[in-house]
Amino acid sequence: MGSKDQNQFQQTATLTPKQPTKLGASTALLGASLAELSAWVQQQGQPAYRGRQLHDWIYHKGVRSLTEISVFSKEWRSTLADVPIGRSTLHYRSVAPDDTVKYLLRLADGKIIEAVGIPTEKRLTVCVSTQVGCPMACDFCATGKGGFSRNLAQHEIIDQVLTVQEDFQRRVSHIVFMGMGEPLLNIENVVAAIRSLNEDVGISQRSITLSTVGIRGRIHQLAQHQLQVTLAVSLHASNQELREKLIPSAHKYPIQDLLAECREYVHLTGRRITFEYILLDGVNDLPEQAAELAQLLRGFQSHVNLIPYNPIREATYQRPSSRRIQAFASVLKQQKIAVSVRYSRGLEADAACGQLRTTHT
Template sequence: MAVLHHACAVPLARAAARSRSLSAVAAPAMMAGVSVPSKARESRVLIGMSEPELQQLALEFGQEKYRGKQLYHLLYQRKVKDIGDFSHLPQVFRNNLQEAGWRVGRSPIYHTVKAADGTVKLLIKLEDNRLIETVGIPVEDENGSVRLTACVSSQVGCPLKCSFCATGKGGFSRNLLSHEIVEQVLAIEEIFKHRVTNVVFMGMGEPMLNMKSVLEAHRCLNKDINIGQRMITISTVGVPNTIRRLASHKLQSTLAVSLHAPNQKLRESIVPSAKSYPLDALMKDCQDYFHQTSRRVSFEYALLAGVNDAEEHAIELAKLLREWARGSHVNLIPFNPIDGSDYRRPYKKAVLAFANALESHKVTVSVRKTRGLDAAAACGQLRNEFQKNPLVVDESEEMEFQPQAAVSC
């Protein structure tokens, strides 16, 4: 705006069933050279498959089981992007995979923008030519080690149309498939030549409206790419019934709820979807989430000058949290203007006064440091710019362009 021990892992029985179903199509295709229908091709993606599934896939293609383990290593350790480059595998196996419509599931990086602070924003061009954004945020600690956070998208656009968000202004196209989420993390690792240590589902889209793919990607990021469960955060603005569903998976990740207002009336003016999800109901679900998972919910609060940034708003927010979520953490996000928005960034004095008011009422608070200001890092902003002014370029070319105002991911 996020991890899964094994609750969403595809059971081995399902993996076998999946492989049996592919044999009906794949085997004739291999033996007779019959082309695989495009719909079948769309589902034949290796990224996101577990090691047992890949071993079963190898068996279905007449290979030894250990070839699946090699596939797993090529995908998740060596991060090879094309089946043709699987040099450790027999040529006949590679050919058969390709003829049956299988592919790795990595999309080209269409455009790259680098900020002075090291933040990198990518536009990734999907198979259907749609563009999604992902952001890499490096932070170096006192010991010189680097924490690299990938801020990933879960949808192409967003249907919720929060009034301050650039993504909603760009419209909604579709949900992302699980491999299209995972590949964003791999793309950030490729650009930085450094492993991603943290993942936040805070990019384009509402993760809770695409929970199936988010949880599948979540499993892969944790189990296959080895990102710690507590190093992943799922953000939501609030969708009825979905927090309960998420709680049932008993994740050890962080749930971050975007509040942006301390009362229902103000929240509806900022977040139109709040009309269908009263604030008390949302907070009750957050309370239940904590009781089921023992993981406290984090709350995001975008500060909009003259709208929700007064000290009385902070006091009202503290009261709300005391009632429903004692001990919770609030992450304050000072707004930066985006094209077409009338909202303004609050003065630093107002931000500090808001934070102090929360702290005086025993609420833990942090102010998010703006990153990628000169890389159009606001969710949806760079994509919107390219939709208005598409470039005809070599997709592998890395380009620079004049920066625009933005909020950090």
């Protein structure tokens, strides 16, 4: 993607709290570190230890207004009524039969985004959005059909995790940046959110996965941050021609160039890459396409996640049969490619991979 194309997606988010002197009515506190909050409370004429109390109430007690912090004096709380923490409001909530929960969250400007809570006995995963809508317009994805509005600010990303954690009344253990939007088109806010989720909320970076269809130069940029997250690259095709049909932006970023940047990422970070491949019946699920994919990834420190297609109203693609799915996986295994099949949760609630949309019925 050229610089002109990238610039049109760059949005000026709420001022990030990197400069404590500017924390306050013009920006959200969520996303600020302990040191930044401590500096801010001192600028309000309060002792530094109030910063630790504020940090605890924001990140661990889930306070939504500073007026609710009972350890602060009533007099000081009254002066803080208009200082935003940066929390969203719940617009809609639905629960699938497998206990996956989809949330539509209303932001301060009225925009709606989605987050998904995916529970199992041992873990609670949150699928996080990074943009309002998505500019990538992938042909099989409901989010892309709805167009693009803006990037999410750092606090709007963190808020999704806190919302799910509070609703389930248990700690979030894993985060996947696989919700609405292309994370690498909002890389500064996404990286800042990851660091805060790690340092302030307490979620290990190794329990975080960031998914991208690939934006030229941005995987290299991500590598410079030396995060310990798992990078998941959405291929969805075994050759350039088919990939361009499924992912319109791919015509600006040939698959060989994308894979070269991925190899550089592995070299710079020492982290294995996951390649995601949505299986579409009769489109990209043939054995010869599996062999072609194996050839592309030969010698790569990687893992392939096969994702059977989740139907959406806006497209006519179908999910392959179990026999075709296993046949595709078998070809990859025969070619010594690490592979697994991932069946998405939340299908019945339109909360599965590729189904996220900001409307509900």
